[in-house]
Amino acid sequence: MIGLVVVSHSASAAEGIAEVAAQMGGGNARIVPAGGDEDGIGTSPDRIRAGLEEADDGDGVVVLVDLGSAVMNTELAIEMAADVNAAIADAPILEGTLNAAVETTSKKATIQSVVDRAEEAREYRKLN
Amino acid sequence: MIGLVVVSHSASAAEGIAEVAAQMGGGNARIVPAGGDEDGIGTSPDRIRAGLEEADDGDGVVVLVDLGSAVMNTELAIEMAADVNAAIADAPILEGTLNAAVETTSKKATIQSVVDRAEEAREYRKLN
Amino acid sequence: MADVDTQREAVLEALDNVSTRLTDEKSYLTDLDSAIGDADHGSNMQRGFSKAAEKRDDFSEMEPHEVVKNIGTTLISNVGGASGPLYGGSIMFASQELEGGITTESSVAFAEAYLDKVKDRGGAQVGSKTMVDALVPAVHTYKKSVEQDDLPPLEALAKAVDAAERGVAFTTPIKALKGRASFLDWRSVGHQDPGATSTLFIMEELLATAEEYLDGDVVRDARADNAVRRDE
Amino acid sequence: MADVDTQREAVLEALDNVSTRLTDEKSYLTDLDSAIGDADHGSNMQRGFSKAAEKRDDFSEMEPHEVVKNIGTTLISNVGGASGPLYGGSIMFASQELEGGITTESSVAFAEAYLDKVKDRGGAQVGSKTMVDALVPAVHTYKKSVEQDDLPPLEALAKAVDAAERGVAFTTPIKALKGRASFLDWRSVGHQDPGATSTLFIMEELLATAEEYLDGDVVRDARADNAVRRDE
Numbered sequence: 001m002i003g004l005v006v007v008s009h010s011a012s013a014a015e016g017i018a019e020v021a022a023q024m025g026g027g028n029a030r031i032v033p034a035g036g037d038e039d040g041i042g043t044s045p046d047r048i049r050a051g052l053e054e055a056d057d058g059d060g061v062v063v064l065v066d067l068g069s070a071v072m073n074t075e076l077a078i079e080m081a082a083d084v085n086a087a088i089a090d091a092p093i094l095e096g097t098l099n100a101a102v103e104t105t106s107k108k109a110t111i112q113s114v115v116d117r118a119e120e121a122r123e124y125r126k127l128n
Numbered sequence: 129m130i131g132l133v134v135v136s137h138s139a140s141a142a143e144g145i146a147e148v149a150a151q152m153g154g155g156n157a158r159i160v161p162a163g164g165d166e167d168g169i170g171t172s173p174d175r176i177r178a179g180l181e182e183a184d185d186g187d188g189v190v191v192l193v194d195l196g197s198a199v200m201n202t203e204l205a206i207e208m209a210a211d212v213n214a215a216i217a218d219a220p221i222l223e224g225t226l227n228a229a230v231e232t233t234s235k236k237a238t239i240q241s242v243v244d245r246a247e248e249a250r251e252y253r254k255l256n
Numbered sequence: 257m258a259d260v261d262t263q264r265e266a267v268l269e270a271l272d273n274v275s276t277r278l279t280d281e282k283s284y285l286t287d288l289d290s291a292i293g294d295a296d297h298g299s300n301m302q303r304g305f306s307k308a309a310e311k312r313d314d315f316s317e318m319e320p321h322e323v324v325k326n327i328g329t330t331l332i333s334n335v336g337g338a339s340g341p342l343y344g345g346s347i348m349f350a351s352q353e354l355e356g357g358i359t360t361e362s363s364v365a366f367a368e369a370y371l372d373k374v375k376d377r378g379g380a381q382v383g384s385k386t387m388v389d390a391l392v393p394a395v396h397t398y399k400k401s402v403e404q405d406d407l408p409p410l411e412a413l414a415k416a417v418d419a420a421e422r423g424v425a426f427t428t429p430i431k432a433l434k435g436r437a438s439f440l441d442w443r444s445v446g447h448q449d450p451g452a453t454s455t456l457f458i459m460e461e462l463l464a465t466a467e468e469y470l471d472g473d474v475v476r477d478a479r480a481d482n483a484v485r486r487d488e
Numbered sequence: 489m490a491d492v493d494t495q496r497e498a499v500l501e502a503l504d505n506v507s508t509r510l511t512d513e514k515s516y517l518t519d520l521d522s523a524i525g526d527a528d529h530g531s532n533m534q535r536g537f538s539k540a541a542e543k544r545d546d547f548s549e550m551e552p553h554e555v556v557k558n559i560g561t562t563l564i565s566n567v568g569g570a571s572g573p574l575y576g577g578s579i580m581f582a583s584q585e586l587e588g589g590i591t592t593e594s595s596v597a598f599a600e601a602y603l604d605k606v607k608d609r610g611g612a613q614v615g616s617k618t619m620v621d622a623l624v625p626a627v628h629t630y631k632k633s634v635e636q637d638d639l640p641p642l643e644a645l646a647k648a649v650d651a652a653e654r655g656v657a658f659t660t661p662i663k664a665l666k667g668r669a670s671f672l673d674w675r676s677v678g679h680q681d682p683g684a685t686s687t688l689f690i691m692e693e694l695l696a697t698a699e700e701y702l703d704g705d706v707v708r709d710a711r712a713d714n715a716v717r718r719d720e
């Protein structure tokens with residue numbers, strides 16, 4: 001099953017997002033929060049790398065990110081974790097993680113289909 | 129100053145999002161997390177109402193929400209808190225809150241400008 | 257029109273019946289929600305209505321429409337999930353139609369106001385695979401039976417319950433467009449909607465209560481589809 | 489080409505000088521970041537380079553390019569923020585250009601690789617109000633001075649530092665398009681970019697170190713704009 005890593009500048013945001021998304025995946029999705037850094041707000045390539053390795057069961061990982069440095073540190077972490085097949089989704093972090101969580105529980109899921117589904121969350125409208 | 133309320137199904141997601149956004153607003157923004165419900169994952173109109181009242185200094189409040197029932201409970205809370213002038217932004221919750229936090233610290237901010245700025249976050253692209 | 261005490265008693269009796277029924281159906285509703293949601297609809301509904309039923313004593317001096325309104329606000333604070341604002345908020349809103357007392361006419365107005373609020377709050381239409389799919393046929397049928405066909409209220413309500421049951425059956429073969437289940441996209445097809453189902457159960461209890469108070473006994477049509485209820 | 493021990497010593501000396509300088513400039517960089525960011529650039533840079541400088545002993549047996557690479561990985565893990573992956577990742581990446589030893593030619597290749605990686609990783613161009621605005625003029629000037637004008641490396645580097653200073657000054661009147669400051673939109677105009685400023689400080693220390701090791705003493709051009717440095 002494709003794993004998910006949630007990279008927010010806030011550790012509690014990453015955990016909370018993973019928690020809401022876990023419900024969407026009916027409790028079956030593999031979702032690892034990897035937020036914050038040693039000093040609090042920030043992102044850490046070492047934590048993200050550990051998250052990639054934890055989320056991967058061999059099928060690969062899709063990463064959801066919040067801002068700028070989360071993207072850069074995730075890219076670095078993906079380069080470091082050379083054995084993990086991983087891609088970053090260009091999606092709003094919470095909404096993208098929910099969509100992705102549902103998609104990972106589909107039998108036909110691929111890294112690409114999970115990225116696509118996450119990115120569809122950009123179109124998600126909340127008000128009627 | 130316009131206040132912000134962050135309504136996620138997860139209390140820790142709401143707190144974390146508020147924490148990241150507080151930095152964007154240079155520590156000046158008024159951001160109140162109002163996530164979760166009595167049983168954990170969910171949203172609570174009573175908590176949201178309390179959040180609206182806490183975030184309002186008389187200039188009004190903009191609310192950022194995650195999914196379906198967050199919207200409905202926020203609408204109910206806004207109806208209940210009749211003395212607070214509040215609007216919901218149709219925006220990705222984390223990205224919208226960051227944008228909104230910056231806008232609230234602008235001298236020219238209005239409820240509409242904060243909503244607009246939050247909704248611009250839909251267009252935010254993370255990968256180059 | 258029945259006197260105020262009888263009206264209040266009927267409302268409280270309906271509340272008890274609904275609360276008991278939802279307690280009985282708790283695990284069935286949760287099973288439905290586990291297939292296309294987050295497996296909490298049974299406990300949400302049971303918790304909310306039990307809290308309301310526990311407030312019986314607080315309600316004993318209120319006008320009937322006030323009792324209904326307070327049931328709504330209790331549900332708002334206690335159901336949780338999407339069904340909290342939908343059930344609670346719509347009951348609260350529609351209760352104003354009962355201000356002049358509970359009559360056949362005001363019950364039609366209540367039903368219409370309730371449906372309008374659910375649609376307005378949730379943005380679902382018929383075919384979105386939600387409680388709206390049970391409500392629309394029920395409310396349309398009730399109104400038409402009362403206003404066009406001049407059926408007595410009990411018969412009109414029985415027809416409405418049958419209509420709701422067809423609506424529940426209709427939710428199974430379609431894709432969810434609103435609520436949590438919509439995240440599943442095509443995978444939601446083939447599963448019955450929990451909120452439509454709880455709507456049916458509540459209506460069945462309203463009918464049972466009405467049978468007591470209107471002193472009638474109606475034969476419901478053959479059920480539309482046995483699939484909509486759990487194996488007993 | 490200087491021998492390996494001298495090269496390593498020069499790298500370690502540069503590291504010390506940079507670390508000391510960034511410690512001195514910590515509150516100035518943080519002040520700059522507080523105007524258009526989150527007031528952490530000074531502590532980010534100071535922390536990262538101090539950690540690297542503390543590892544001096546671990547580096548004492550390594551090839552010079554390995555030392556540079558390890559400085560990069562130390563920054564990656566310790567700077568934090570956007571500047572962590574940008575400084576650390578780019579130093580790490582560019583270190584491979586020094587595998588054959590540190591020469592004038594390889595220093596040009598290093599500078600180019602470093603700039604490419606910063607641009608590639610962060611997506612900023614000249615005019616985005618980032619460190620790229622200091623780097624592009626510096627690297628272009630250094631390369632041209634060495635390759636076209638055949639200037640000695642120390643003079644080329646001095647010209648590059650002046651170019652970086654013009655770049656830093658250029659960041660003030662423009663709007664940020666990348667990084668945190670871009671969230672401020674027009675309100676970012678009128679503030680000098682912290683990352684461009686720290687880039688200049690680092691280059692000044694590289695120049696000072698080179699002056700020692702290449703045994704020269706260069707006169708820098710008149711400064712482009714006194715506004716780019718703090719009041720002393």
Ligand SMILES: Nc1ncnc2c1ncn2[C@@H]1O[C@H](COP(=O)(O)OP(=O)(O)O)[C@@H](O)[C@H]1O
Pocket residue numbers: 196197289293294296297300301336337338339340342374377378379380385386387388434435436449450451452
């Ligand atoms: N937007 C909506 N409009 C109408 N009904 C909805 C809407 N969203 C959800 N529902 C109803 O709510 C039911 C789910 O309720 P519940 O499980 O209690 O809440 P949640 O989905 O938040 O866990 C669905 O089966 C559906 O009938």
Ligand SMILES: Nc1ncnc2c1ncn2[C@@H]1O[C@H](COP(=O)(O)OP(=O)(O)O)[C@@H](O)[C@H]1O
Pocket residue numbers: 068069521525526528529532533568569570571572574606609610611612617618619620666667668681682683684
């Ligand atoms: N995408 C980017 N490309 C190039 N440089 C960037 C980018 N984003 C940020 N920077 C640089 O990083 C500096 C800020 O670094 P720092 O304050 O340490 O990180 P953060 O902004 O995450 O707190 C900015 O002044 C800018 O020069």
Ligand SMILES: [Mg+2]
Pocket residue numbers: 289293294295296297337
């Ligand atoms: Mg549910």
Ligand SMILES: [Mg+2]
Pocket residue numbers: 170294296336337338
């Ligand atoms: Mg729920």
Ligand SMILES: [Mg+2]
Pocket residue numbers: 521525526527528529569
């Ligand atoms: Mg910063």
Ligand SMILES: [Mg+2]
Pocket residue numbers: 042526528568569570
């Ligand atoms: Mg920072």
